[in-house]
Amino acid sequence: MDRNSPTEEKANGSKSPTRNGDIKRPHYDRTDTAASGWATDNEDEKPKEPQQSDYDKKKQTFITRAVWTFVMIAIFFGSMFAGHIYVIIIVTAVQIISFKEVIAIANVPSRARSLRFTKTLNWYFLGSTMYFLYGESVIYYFKHIVLIDRVLLPFATHHRFISFMLYVMGFVFFVTSLQKGHYRFQFTQFAWTHMALYLIVVQAHFIMNNIFEGMIWFFLPVSLVITNDIFAYVCGITFGRTQLIKLSPKKTVEGFVGAWICTILIGGGITNILMRYKYFICPVNDLGANVFTGLQCEPNPVFIAHTYTIPFIPPTYTFLPTTITVSPMQFHILFMATFASLIAPFGGFFASGLKRTFNIKDFGDSIPGHGGMTDRMDCQFIMGFFAFMYYQSFIAVYKASIGSVIETAITGLSAEEQMEVVKGLTKHLYNQGAVGAKVPEFLNDNLVNLLARR
Known part of the structure; x- marks a missing residue:
């Protein structure tokens, strides 16, 4: 029996190339293939990307x-x-x-x-x-x-x-x-x-x-x-x-x-x-x-x-x-x-x-x-x-700052006490010559009226 007959191929588990005859399948060299797995006609025409050296x-x-x-x-x-x-x-x-x-x-x-x-x-x-x-x-x-x-x-x-x-x-x-x-x-x-x-x-x-x-x-x-x-x-x-x-x-x-x-x-x-x-x-x-x-x-x-x-x-x-x-x-x-x-x-x-x-x-x-x-x-x-x-x-040098004084006055003093602080500071500034006489008078009159309303 011919080694390439369809009957023997089927016995060996292979498929016949055609249904009507014993046609030998041509041999393909698959060593160099394209992405699809088979060689292409224009493969040699494609430029290869150069490998970047370590340098x-x-x-x-x-x-x-x-x-x-x-x-x-x-x-x-x-x-x-x-x-x-x-x-x-x-x-x-x-x-x-x-x-x-x-x-x-x-x-x-x-x-x-x-x-x-x-x-x-x-x-x-x-x-x-x-x-x-x-x-x-x-x-x-x-x-x-x-x-x-x-x-x-x-x-x-x-x-x-x-x-x-x-x-x-x-x-x-x-x-x-x-x-x-x-x-x-x-x-x-x-x-x-x-x-x-x-x-x-x-x-x-x-x-x-x-x-x-x-x-x-x-x-x-x-x-x-x-x-x-x-x-x-x-x-x-x-x-x-x-x-x-x-x-x-x-x-x-x-x-x-x-x-x-x-x-x-x-x-x-x-x-x-x-x-x-x-x-x-x-x-x-x-x-x-x-x-x-x-x-x-x-x-x-x-x-x-x-x-x-x-x-x-x-x-x-x-x-x-x-x-x-x-x-x-x-x-x-x-x-x-x-x-x-x-x-x-x-x-x-x-x-x-x-x-x-x-x-x-x-x-x-x-x-x-x-x-x-x-x-x-x-x-x-x-x-x-x-x-x-x-x-x-x-x-760091720790000393009183404007922020710390304001924080103490706001969180630790009542509204009336805060007004007294303002009056005291204004009087001190007047004695130092930093403000005129009208400033303490104005603040004193307005703060007194404000306290009376409360």
């Missing part, structure tokens, strides 16, 4: 990274010189983007789609937290504006209760949205959201307060972290030999220590320049101010130079100076630069461990060539938090 890829990545580095520098300095309100907007945008990136790495899209309110709750908790933190800052720094406004006064005096009720509403909504079979995922998202709020939003709030206290308390921490990061890289590739931590294999002990020394030196130089300008050292009293209009205030004593006696210089060593004239801020910058060099990098190590946990390279792609916003801000958040705590503990 070209690295070159393109370097160019993209360099361009966006200059863009970020321009935005940073542009907003800082334009005024405090623009820096606040930048910080707000940074914390929202960072929150979004951190939340996204633990999200499971398939489950998030089946649970309608998962993302909604994440953003609700972000909004309620920002309402509480921003409200605290506005009330603290602008009491003299908020507390005298009839519309804003109820929100200011009951701000914390309103914030608490907003959070409770979200908590109740979360509990009522729990679905059987998704408990673990939903509680994981709940815990992950709160961790992101603490690590990002809460710490960014203290950076915001640093801006209100003076631009220098925002610019110095940021510049110290950037300086340390640059010189850690430079010193590491120059003479780095010993690995520092396994979470970041490229970090070396030599680069770590070298960056510390360089950060202290450069931090001292930057501080010496910024102290000369009131725009940087004055607290915010006008959100419309910019680098051209400037700010006016009585400088904090920490920026005023003092003469110190060097205790360890023997009096017989006349060729050595026994005193030194320097502002106390130069001593404070030593501690801030040390924290930026030895502690703040652990924020980056924490972020590296987090990325390894989820097996991702970057938190996102918000900044072309640089990865996500969180990748650039991992050390900045903890540094800004430290700067606020250090400033409040060792540098």
Whole structure:
């Protein structure tokens, strides 16, 4: 029997090429095929896309990274010189983007789609937290504006209760949205959201307060972290030999220590320049101010130079100076630069461990060539938090302000007592020659009539 007969082909499980005859199927070479699986007549005419070499890829990545580095520098300095309100907007945008990136790495899209309110709750908790933190800052720094406004006064005096009720509403909504079979995922998202709020939003709030206290308390921490990061890289590739931590294999002990020394030196130089300008050292009293209009205030004593006696210089060593004239801020910058060099990098190590946990390279792609916003801000958040705590503990000068006096009078005195305060202040101003005699008389007559009507 012929090996290619239809009968044998059917016995072997193959189909006959035709119903009426034993026609051999022509042989096709399928080694080079088109997308359909078969060779085409014009296949050789199609130009093949050239493969990009590793050198070209690295070159393109370097160019993209360099361009966006200059863009970020321009935005940073542009907003800082334009005024405090623009820096606040930048910080707000940074914390929202960072929150979004951190939340996204633990999200499971398939489950998030089946649970309608998962993302909604994440953003609700972000909004309620920002309402509480921003409200605290506005009330603290602008009491003299908020507390005298009839519309804003109820929100200011009951701000914390309103914030608490907003959070409770979200908590109740979360509990009522729990679905059987998704408990673990939903509680994981709940815990992950709160961790992101603490690590990002809460710490960014203290950076915001640093801006209100003076631009220098925002610019110095940021510049110290950037300086340390640059010189850690430079010193590491120059003479780095010993690995520092396994979470970041490229970090070396030599680069770590070298960056510390360089950060202290450069931090001292930057501080010496910024102290000369009131725009940087004055607290915010006008959100419309910019680098051209400037700010006016009585400088904090920490920026005023003092003469110190060097205790360890023997009096017989006349060729050595026994005193030194320097502002106390130069001593404070030593501690801030040390924290930026030895502690703040652990924020980056924490972020590296987090990325390894989820097996991702970057938190996102918000900044072309640089990865996500969180990748650039991992050390900045903890540094800004430290700067606020250090400033409040060792540098801030606490004295009565217009806002604090108004707050005390509004919240602690009755209407009649507040009127007596006004009369007393007016009389004092008259005795000092600040107002004429008609002002106390006018206020006294009108306040008496007002009390009589009550």
